[in-house]
Amino acid sequence: MADFIIRGRALKFGDNINTDLISPARYMELSYKEIAAHAMEGADLDFVKKLRPGDIIVAGRNFGSGSSRETAPIALKYAGVGAVIADFFARIFYRNAINIGLPVFESSAASLINEGDELEVDALTGVIRNITQKSEYRALALPQHIIELIKAGGLIGYLESKFRRDQYASSNDTF
């Protein structure tokens, strides 16, 4: 399988960044572009201003707790976030991020990374290279079928290619 490497600067957050902080319900009536313009507003009002495309959110424990709203990972993806690294994620957010094609990595090394560090994440091996600090950490590597799903742009793209092969309904190795 071809490489899948994500590069960007680290933007740091603490523990328990919930979906109301990532994207509050009152924006859910808006278009994805408008929702993205308010990404992370509850935790950092200047987030979108600071963000450069591909930047990587690095957070603590329980990222994405709360609502099942997909607009939370969607806000991040459309704002240009390249990936999220956290100690661990809330369950629904984790599934949603993968399903909409936002790479997410669980790593206990999140706390070693500083704001602004240049990072390179190899999704296949789960290796995080910190270029600024000249160090390396391990994240939980994503299973290959999950990477395929993210690369296809999420579950929809993945289902589409599955349907093209007309296998989905009978396949047992979907995930």
Place this chain on the structure above:
Amino acid sequence: MGMTLAEKIIAQKTGRSQVEPGEIVIAKVDCAMMDDILGPRVQIADELKRLNKSIWNPSKVVVISDHYFPAATVKQAEIVAFTRKWTQEYNIENYFEGIGPCHQILAEKGFCLPNSLLVGTDSHTCTAGAFGCFGTGIGSTEMLGVLITGEIWLRVPETIKINWEGNLSNGVMAKDVILKTIGDLGHAGATYKVIEFCGSAVRSMPIDERMCLTNMAVEAGAKTGLIEADKTVYEYLQATGRANFDEPLRSDPDAIYCREINYNASELVPQIACPHEVDNVKSVEEVSGLSLDQAYLGSCTGGRLNDLAVAANILKNRKVAFNCRLLVSPASHDIWLKAAQTGILQTLAEAGAVILAPTCGACLGVHSGVIASGERCISSTNRNFTGRMGSREAEVYLASPATVAASALEGRIADPRQYM
């Protein structure tokens, strides 16, 4: 080897006799619920068309417009209208609009059946666990996959056993039980896991109270919260016209739990979750006296008939403090009617409450009672995150309906036991 209730349900849905925590399985879905806010209009409708697929079984799909009803803006109205039209296009007969938050409606209409697997585009779908039904929240894109295939992949979760033995004191409710539990587990203490609620205190609770427990399981990160179905569940379901369901599954005596916590119910005092986390739990006594601007009684957590009755008992022949508005949103049209017929709404209104439609509204800060910056609200709902009920500069305290009523009366956070 013994299995927990959660493992047994998942095994049944995958056609297996045994499953183990950690395994990834593909399970058959019995009921798929979408709401207005995260339902068809979020990718699902467009993508279903683009993929040119039909729904695997429209009779197993339920759509409920609750978050944006009654609509406060044209956009909200359009989302509800879109949702309604979509259900007509796909011949979905189980469409409900404006009769209350989805989890209460699923229960009242008999969709929460013991041993079944229910997925919904709302994180509090775990409420269905009160019926021994494996209910869990999923995202909209994932729902698209369910609608097409009728299946979902699940990782078999470990189970945490929460045991409440004994009797609750007067003025202490299921909400206090769950807040205490979440305070101890932490807001991520059950992530990827199932919470099974056991013990005599749980078994003696009416359905209204049990649903408050399972509703908030997700606030500790859980996939679902389960209670073994029993006579109470059977009687409730019979009243909804759903008397035919399989013999309820139960956890085996030698089932393996990843953690067990035991509580003595008689020792519990009223609890409150302070801003801005659901696990920031204290006793009401510790924060009593804090002044309030709003008290909110409602939602799929704390707006059922029993909740309103408890509040009415406290507020009878008394008046809400001048500095504090009390808003009441019964959790369904049915509850609204019953509360009207039994004089509960009259009592609450006489005390100064504003009676609202059965809706999500203020619970997630989209209409019908959002709060201003600098305001403090006590609420019988389930989340107190920053900005949840309105301004980012507002504070939300979560407590039982009894504590909400006593606090509304005093205009400051107050222990309800003095009014029992």
